[in-house]
Amino acid sequence: MSDTPTRGLDRRSFLKAAAALGGTSLVGACGGLKGAGSSSSDVLKIGYVSPQTGPLAGFAAADNFVVQQIQDALRNGFTAGGQKRRIEIVVKDTQSNPNRATEVTRQLINSDKVDLIVGSSTPDTTNPVADQCEANGIPNVTTIAPWEAWFNGRGGKDGEGFTYTTLFFFGxxxxxxxxxxxxxxxxxxxxxxxxxxxxxxxxxxxxxxxxxxxxxxxxxxxxxxxxxxxxxxxxxxxxxxxxxxxxxxxxxxxxxxxxxxxxxxxxxxxxxxxxxxxxxxxxxxxxxxxxxxxxxxxxxxWWSPAHPYTSTLDGRSAKQLADDFAASTGKQWTQALGSVYSLFEIAVQAFKEASDPKDRDEVASKLRGMKIECMSGKLDFTAGPQPGIAIQHxxxxxxxxxxxxxxxxxxxxNTPNKDVPVGGDLLPTNQGD
The missing domain is CATH 3.40.50.2300 (Response regulator)
Structure with a gap:
């Protein structure tokens, strides 16, 4: 599989290429293009899985933009494990199918040799992705799935959680x-x-x-x-x-x-x-x-331009990220924008905290023990309701x-989260009927 840089690709071309190739390796913003499958110790590979086509495609509307933002924010690399690292992101489309989610996750693990996998949007994605990561010892964080559907749906044991797989969202x-x-x-x-x-x-x-x-x-x-x-x-x-x-x-x-x-x-x-x-x-x-x-x-x-959150990668506010998305794509913000962005914030933070970011067990441990204040707000993966789950409100x-x-x-x-300002009155849905 060849590598395809994101810059210059519109969404339609990107998805067409991704479908044809079974995924797209997005590299180069952190220090130049490098061939897929590189074993270079300074390259950290992140696999990203989401439903970019099919009935759940609305969840992935901001994916291409977010991946480019992460690449731009990390274009100069970052230090992890005592040396400068570069990020490579390999994107896979589930086509809104859980079986396809399993298949592409296996590709990321076995063919692309990624160091960590992130995934987003409904249990149809998060559960099969996490199951493959857990079975293969790959650090993983997912989002936008009720924690009960993710945890109980995967046979999680009360009080134990999983070794390699984590989630932030709510229940x-x-x-x-x-x-x-x-x-x-x-x-x-x-x-x-x-x-x-x-x-x-x-x-x-x-x-x-x-x-x-x-x-x-x-x-x-x-x-x-x-x-x-x-x-x-x-x-x-x-x-x-x-x-x-x-x-x-x-x-x-x-x-x-x-x-x-x-x-x-x-x-x-x-x-x-x-x-x-x-x-x-x-x-x-x-x-x-x-x-x-x-x-x-x-x-x-759980995320909007009104939320008072900022990026750990470049300091941008939620409103700035939403405005940048609109300016870049001509489209309106979606709340998945903030969640997908935070998947990569969390992945990078886990790499930074590990003494060896290539040590999957250590990186997975950093995910389970993470406390971070990021584009999705304050997330504490140690607070429960189960180990490795961070709750949003x-x-x-x-x-x-x-x-x-x-x-x-x-x-x-804003009863559940007073940090988010109210912008108007609650009106009956049937008003005017």
Whole structure:
């Protein structure tokens, strides 16, 4: 496989090349091009795995930009293990398929000979990537997957965690802390919550975890049933929700299914007073696809330009990173931008802290013991809820008509994280219906 520099590639060309090659080796910003498979001790290889194509591609919209930013920030190299090091990044596309995620991770380990692997976006990526890393003794950190789906879905042992694999994101407790304060503020006539939860790793974690927490807080989940992803008709679920007279709605579907459901819900007269959704409506492209139906849908925001966080690599603020992304691509920021950026911050920090960054056991130990304040805020991998997991605290935001772009996010509730300023009032999702 040949190496392909990122500079000068637009996203379409980049993805086309990546698909053709099964991945793209991105090098050169830290001291010149070097052939793939180099065993040079001054080169540290990071593999990056994400769903750049397929139904989860919205999560990876900022990937190409982030990789270039990391290369630029480290163009002069850095010191680790007593000598100057250069970074090489090898990117792989899962095509939104967990089996493909397993395959490309094996490629990174066996063919590309990477020193560390990072990965992002839903358990369909994080779990198979982490499983391969754990089995092969490769240091690994992933993000954007509920910790329960990542930990329990991989058979994690309580109090032990894993040796080589770590995660930063949040879980059911944090979803509850984000959503329930917003539910209370809209004062529903009853405490029934319509819940669209498919039969997959992500949604089953919500069904078991968030469902129980809802009951503890006096709310009653109205489960629409464990349907299969890719469903085309949600009439039965909508009828169940209407019969319950639920004025609150939550969900964890794949994005295309939510688009289908939400349009059918409007057509069939299900208009909840407040929709607080997970896994979907995280990115501007999804709001644009729904058009006016996107108005005042609320979701969890773990990163935005309003978050008061800065880079450990070049000192940029969250707002500066978002603005740079817009200036470079002409596109709107997405919250995955901050998360993917932090994967590389954490990887570089682990290399720096290790006496020998080529020692996989030592680097993995540095990941498990890491405390870092970075583009994703304060992350402590020692604090739990399980070893090797760092928790973020998302805040509530709603989609509103934008000025520069068609839709923008307004932070409307910061109950779980007072460091993030509120930018507007919480409005009913069905306002104007």
């Amino acid at each position: 059911m407790r944090e979803f509850a802390d984000c959503f329930i304060p917003m539910w209370e503020r809209v004062d529903p006539s009853n405490k029934n919550v319509a819940a669209l939860w498919p039969n997959d790793t992500d949604a089953n974690a919500f069904r078991q975890g968030l469902g129980a927490m809802m009951k503890e807080s006096g709310y009653t989940p109205v489960d629409g049933g464990a349907y299969q992803n890719g469903a085309a008709d949600f009439t039965a679920q909508i009828a169940t929700f209407k019969e319950s007279r639920a004025e609150l709605f939550t969900c964890t579907p794949i994005p295309p299914d939510f688009q289908t459901f939400w349009k059918q819900a409007r057509q069939q007269g299900f208009r909840p007073k407040l929709a607080t959704v997970a896994k979907v409506m995280l990115f501007p492209s999804e709001a644009e696809a729904l058009g006016q139906l996107a108005a005042n849908i609320a979701t969890d925001f 998302p805040v509530g935001g709603q989609w509103r008509k934008g000025e520069k772009f068609p839709w923008d996010v307004v932070i409307v509730d």
